[in-house]
Amino acid sequence: MKHAIIMEGIAKGFQHKKVIQPLDLTIERSGIFGLLGPSGCGKTTLIKMIVGLINPDAGRVTVLDYKVPNEALLMEIGYMAQSDALYTELTGAENLEFFAKLYRLSKKERSGRIRYAAEIVGLTNDLNTRVAYYSGGMKRRLSLAIALIQNPEILILDEPTVGIDPSLKRTIWQELERLRDEERKTIVITTHVMDEAERCDKLAMLREGAIIASGTPAALKEQYAVKSLDDVFLQIGGVR
Structure with missing residues (x-):
């Protein structure tokens, strides 16, 4: 089983507003995957669909080869809500x-x-x-x-370090990296903080419910010929 999470053709709307545009997303096992974007871009909605708290209007979510929602996944996912x-x-x-x-x-x-x-x-x-x-x-x-x-096999963490002091934040990140390296855990984290995004193995940048860029932090900076992820976001219209 190479992939921990597969989202195919996912879309979601609330009250006639599209929150998640049709998108595909694959997250490999044993790594830290970051969902990066400003508040309101759809990060929390996306992970709620991964966990099975809400159903997509279209598309399919598969976690550890189980179609979501599935009771068997309750023991395999640790979820920290916003x-x-x-x-x-x-x-x-x-x-x-x-x-x-x-x-x-x-x-x-x-x-x-x-x-x-x-x-x-x-x-x-x-x-x-x-x-x-x-x-x-x-x-x-x-x-x-x-x-x-x-x-759990998979950790889903929605803005986990908001309101946490820098020293403890560093300790938490060291533990997340240990869980990845030594225990081969899959960790999905949402953030709008660029220094945390830099520590992720791979990223998907979201804006208005769509993935506007994805890849490793280094590859994204190289692709857009910039020195920071902030500049990547600016280059592709992440800030208006």
Whole structure:
């Protein structure tokens, strides 16, 4: 199985507005793939269709050789949404425990995965605090920990480092790269931050629901004879 995700002829609209133009997208296994573009360009809609939260109006989505949506994929995908879906009356530890049980991890596995996930996102000392008292950045970090909890084959992360301080952001990216290199995970990340886009193995640049360019960061800069991804976006009309 060479490809982790295949999208064929995908289109989506809401209230008579086309959010995703008909497009094809293939994401290979074992790498970090970035969906890059400004707010409102369709990144979140695209990944919700990959996860199976919404259905396309046209086309087909296949993940790990399963047609989406498929219950078998629930254990294989770790999803971090742009909006934090947390139980604020529970502590951080109780949130992690709940999701670990949901994924049917054994007691020993739950303990180990909770320690690991909390350490990666820098929440070890805050696990016994109710999430209602977490800052916005802490909630984002807990959402990322939940996405990691069941050791998924594919990580789908929607703007994962928004509101996170630079030091922890660096730690998170180091872990994403380790997961790619050592555990051969497939990671799909949405971002509008160019320094994060530079760390992706491949990119698809979106504008108004269409892919306007794709390839490695180096190849895109070479193709448009520029030194930065910002300049690539400007060259192809990414900013008006």
